[in-house]
Amino acid sequence: ATAIIIAVLSMPEILEPIAKALLSSLTYILPIAILAIGIIHGIKPDEHTWPITISYAMMQKNIKGVLLSTMTFTGALTLIWTLMSGLVGFLPQALFEGIYNWLVDVLVGITMITIASLYLWNNKKSKEKSAPDYKAIWIHGIAAAFGGDFFVILLLSLSVKALTQQFPLILVGFLFGFGSFIGQLGIVLMAYKGLLKVVKVPE
Numbered sequence: 001a002t003a004i005i006i007a008v009l010s011m012p013e014i015l016e017p018i019a020k021a022l023l024s025s026l027t028y029i030l031p032i033a034i035l036a037i038g039i040i041h042g043i044k045p046d047e048h049t050w051p052i053t054i055s056y057a058m059m060q061k062n063i064k065g066v067l068l069s070t071m072t073f074t075g076a077l078t079l080i081w082t083l084m085s086g087l088v089g090f091l092p093q094a095l096f097e098g099i100y101n102w103l104v105d106v107l108v109g110i111t112m113i114t115i116a117s118l119y120l121w122n123n124k125k126s127k128e129k130s131a132p133d134y135k136a137i138w139i140h141g142i143a144a145a146f147g148g149d150f151f152v153i154l155l156l157s158l159s160v161k162a163l164t165q166q167f168p169l170i171l172v173g174f175l176f177g178f179g180s181f182i183g184q185l186g187i188v189l190m191a192y193k194g195l196l197k198v199v200k201v202p203e
Contacts, residue, residue, distance in 0.1 A: 031171065031175055034175040034179070035179040038176040039179040039183040041152075041176065041179065041180045042074075042179060042185075043183040043186075048147055048149060050184045052073060052144070053070045053074070053185075054188050056069040056137055063189070066192050068134070069134070070185050072134050073144075074141065074177060075181075076139075076142045077177055078173065079142075079145075081145060081176055083173070085169050085170055085176075086170035089169035160172055
């Protein structure tokens with residue numbers, strides 16, 4: 001039952017109504033509402049949350065490395081999401097309707113192909129290491145930011161913009177990303193410490 005609940009929460013069409021409900025009920029404390037939505041995002045498994053950060057964390061030698069690898073990946077996500085939400089505040093809403101759908105698809109496609117090409121090129125030039133290169137983790141985070149949650153940030157920003165003109169929209173992406181980091185870090189640390197106990201390695 002728990003697995004089914006987690007799987008359902010992973011679906012954008014489920015997360016978006018939850019996000020809108022939180023925004024509506026917590027209009028006067030928007031920062032807390034957006035942070036809470038971000039934490040929910042970090043806890044649910046998808047292609048840019050803890051299933052990814054755990055894989056990087058398990059290759060680290062200590063807790064410091066776990067924290068750094070998680071911060072690197074989620075930091076890249078947060079950067080793109082912050083820029084995206086800030087952009088919504090400066091552009092007319094009409095731009096985000098209709099034609100914007102194909103525009104995003106084109107930009108995402110170009111970005112993913114470019115990043116994948118750079119990643120493969122760097123792999124050919126360098127030898128494999130015992131732990132992942134933080135630059136590679138950062139690049140992966142940048143690419144992952146253009147996934148399904150890119151549209152969640154867009155919808156959140158547009159919703160906040162419709163609710164109030166007083167709230168800086170650039171904070172939407174930042175708070176969402178920071179909340180996601182908190183949610184992911186909690187799960188990643190539990191998994192890492194659990195692994196240490198299994199293999200009986202001192203932290």
